[in-house]
Amino acid sequence: MKIVIIGLKNHPATIKLLNKLTIFPQHTFYLLQPIKIPYSPKEIAYLIRKNSQQDTIGIKINRFYANLLFHNPGFILKLAYYLHFNKFNDNPQQTENSEEYETTDKLSISYPLYEKYVQNVNSKKTESWLKNIGPDLIICSSNGSIIRKNIIVIPRIGIINTHPGILPKYRGMNPIEYTILNGDPIGATTYFIDEGIDTGKILFTTLLESGKFSYNDVKKRILDILVDSNVRAIELIETGKFESSTQKLNAGKQYFPIDRELIAICRCKLAQKKID
């Protein structure tokens, strides 16, 4: 099969996934890296201001430098920044309220990987690149954007995503945090992407094992689940032994980016969780 991975090469989830894909020597893999930096001057000004209230002067200068570079319209400069600093996501909406994943893993693959950098995952350039390849399957590893119809229709089998929350109950942003706040079981759902937000047909759900974990532990374990689920999805699709079920959308809600105050409550809730 021709499989396209959408994700940034320096994102821990993508590194882990690419390392694991070594077990599939029969497939051809492509890596589509969407370096999406859509900042407007206003957004950059906001970022600088926001960080200046919270961070040390060193971080301020670093951020200012980063913002200045990203503000520059040249894609080459953006790319250079990305490659040099190994920043995998600088979208303020994505990262301001969530912990960044950290990993010590390094990329170590034995198969040929064809890479492509794009600014927008839904652009016509991406579309024509994908059409040229004619992929059987696309796996979303670390992608901050919503994938639009023009891309969804390209792969023969579909686009697979693993959402760090139980669907259909927790759609949208920060599902782990909302799950902790509501005291529900934490897990991830692997599903086929459709035009909605986390509304596609579900392949399977994976629950986090029970135990007393800190907030950071939960995030790390969920990251492992996301990677393992993507690998399992490829295996299932390869063998053809999979069933997908349509979601009952009324059974869940769409969640939006969470505030730091609530993340603090999440941390406390997990710290005080009693194990049966």
Next chain:
Amino acid sequence: MSSDTTGGFIYELYSYHPRIAVLFHLVTGRWNHLSHIKAVVNDLFDDRQSIFDNQIHINGAIQWIFNAQDSLKTGGIPADYCFTWGWSNPYPETSGYIIYSLINYLNVFPESEMNDEIIQRSIWIGDWLLSIQNDNGSYYEGLHAEKKNLLHKNMIIQRESAFETAQIIAGLLSLYKKTHDNKYLDASIKSGDWLIKTQETEGYWNLSHQNKPRSYDVYIGWRLLELYQIVPNPDYLYSAIKVFDWASELQKENGFFLECSHLINRDPWTHGIGYTVEAYIEAYVILKRLNIESNYLSIAQRTADTLLKLYHIRGFKSIYYQDKGFIPASFNENWESKVKFMHLSGCAQIALCWLKLFEITRDYRYLNAGIKLNKDIKSIQNLHSNNKGIRGGIKGSHPIWGFSSPFRFTNHSVKFFIDSLLEESLIMKKERGELL
């Protein structure tokens, strides 16, 4: 409805030519005050303030109310601090429901150093309100005729108003609960009885703004329910349910309330929408306490959920707000908006509604949105200005030239800002308390 319901040519200006009202203030504003220029420049660059603990912001806002009260020395609270006329005449309606917020502060922060002063000043407002009550129990709409100022003369209407009378009941009842002084209860009953007499058979009041029934008149219903809890006269309950049921028919499937604007043929401000939603939430809570079933919660949620999505999807991009969610000052019945400024009182009211809904439903989306919107407003409050009319106050609109209340720091914005932060503080106390 608060502050914009004024009279004379300025009233006409705000009602029919809001953009000209902005020009009027630009021309007549006292630009020799450095603080006025600073406020405009801040908004030109969208320069936000530091965010502190809720109590610091609330104390700043309450101090603004104290300064406003001291500017008149009669007890009433001026409607606003304006760059054109400074402190305005006192506004009975908002002075009334400011008492409600001040007394609520005592409940949330019982050990605050400001508490004694808050009680004294609340009584001062309450006694002033008793002194200006009409013999039939009603209150006049708009500003109270007190200052002899040409501009203010143009803003005074002597017309009985159901909506404004009801808001004063809220303050008087709060004072009665705190002081147990029957004069406040007697005045509330007098006003409540007048409201019942003047209610139309269908449930609305013709003696509302511009003599036209509005869906936000359910706010009168909420006050009648509060009165009913203390004085169980079934007429109050019946009258309240009538107005809630009447207004529920004005709600569209998408959650929008028709007839929710106090200006004729204009889209409603979020201020009016906030009034309506909050009243339905409170009515649901009170009726539940009385073991009366109602669908008021789902009515409130229908509108609140739509606003929640609009706030988060950032569909309404403003040149001033690309960083965070932005709630425009007004919407049409398809939830579309053409304005590029926020009505800060409306925003605070919406945050308050979300927080109240969280208390009922335990849906953390509401709490999350409420906290975030409150933070947005906190970052707009100036706690350091040398000008007492600006320091701690909340603008009518942001940026300040937005034509809902141009170049004015309004007392109802401050009131709802306090309410919303108090609600958030109470919830967060409980949330953290449960964890300890």
